[in-house]
């Protein structure tokens with residue numbers, strides 16, 4: 001919790017993070033992890049059949065991938081580090097302590113991957129015959145393996161954030177990395193990446209092959225067979241993952257109302273997702289049997305559906321992880337579970353370095369309320385922008401002036417029925433201060449622009465003498 005606030009009012013920290021992370025995943029899965037094995041397959045097939053068109057197609061697709069993955073792909077990867085370090089430094093800090101060596105290894109693998117991409121792409125024309133062609137394909141296989149490996153390492157950390165398994169007790173690297181969600185999520189992402197790589201390659205075939213040519217039909221067929229072949233294991237791995245998640249999440253959810261709503265929503269989404277895979281499978285099946293029916297627009301359908309599927313998956317994954325940034329260890333606002341009783345007793349402000357008011361007094365209620373909002377709610381809500389407190393409370397209590405007692409009761413029990421939110425980590429005076437601030441927000445929609453700058457050094461006397469107990 002002891003980090004300066006970084007807060008994007010209006011669009012909110014959540015969306016800011018989501019945009020960068022989604023772009024990264026949309027590139028990483030289909031265009032790196034899934035695409036390299038497919039390209040190597042096409043290259044190998046070209047060598048085997050002796051048809052140069054295959055080789056040319058593989059080269060052109062690699063050119064596109066090379067540009068996208070080494071620019072937007074790599075930049076958004078680094079971007080995730082920047083944004084998480086700004087928005088949730090406490091979360092990244094804790095994860096680094098557990099997974100330092102995993103991340104270090106991932107970094108080495110990533111650097112190797114970039115070098116392999118360079119070698120693979122830049123030697124393509126030169127190593128085109130005989131033994132050198134074989135060596136080239138060998139590099140392609142290494143490249144495919146390394147790009148999968150980077151994902152396989154990161155998935156350990158992503159799974160840990162959702163379900164830390166036995167780690168809170170054992171605190172070992174192995175128990176954290178091989179958490180209960182590791183294998184299902186790895187299977188899900190691997191098959192997803194392979195399947196959608198085909199959809200993206202399909203898309204490119206229409207630019208890189210001649211309309212109506214027999215080669216285009218052959219290429220459509222090969223790539224359709226690839227995607228269809230991966231859609232088959234994708235379905236059981238998606239189900240494995242899907243049904244692995246709720247059991248552990250539901251165990252933490254204590255009250256029925258949200259559970260029921262969540263379950264209902266969860267099942268509807270599962271059906272929609274399966275239907276999406278069904279449509280993708282159907283279209284790719286047509287691509288195998290009757291490749292000439294697959295024309296420009298039809299081709300876009302599986303591509304768009306593939307992106308939609310992943311977008312939803314990531315959204316749901318982020319949602320069900322709440323209220324935690326690290327399951328069973330730390331809430332999304334940086335408060336550790338074990339710190340909660342202390343904050344509820346003494347208040348959170350005396351322990352927060354980067355706030356303006358370190359204590360609620362009779363004269364600073366409103367300003368201290370703003371501090372309380374920043375440290376306890378701002379990771380997930382804005383004041384009046386996206387997912388704002390003003391909109392949420394208006395939804396709940398209407399446009400009339402909100403009642404102090406009602407807001408007060410809400411804050412004290414917010415985590416009970418709305419299990420996606422952490423308990424309020426503060427004392428009575430801070431609840432009052434936040435209520436004052438929320439009531440103020442109802443009539444004053446001025447966003448907070450200076451969250452980064454609004455802090456005052458703590459007074460010299462020790463914290464203990466300031467707080468009540």
Ligand code: HEC
Nearest residue numbers: 322323332333376377379380387392393396420421422424
């Ligand atoms: C872990 C992230 C997180 C934190 C921290 C958090 N919230 Fe929420 N809150 C959510 C989510 C998620 C929703 C659900 C709705 C959504 O995303 O649109 C929500 C919904 C709400 C709602 C609407 C509830 C309803 O039943 O309609 C209110 C009011 C609210 N939050 C207030 C607060 C206040 C006040 C704080 C700070 C004390 C806070 N939240 C902290 C994530 C959070």
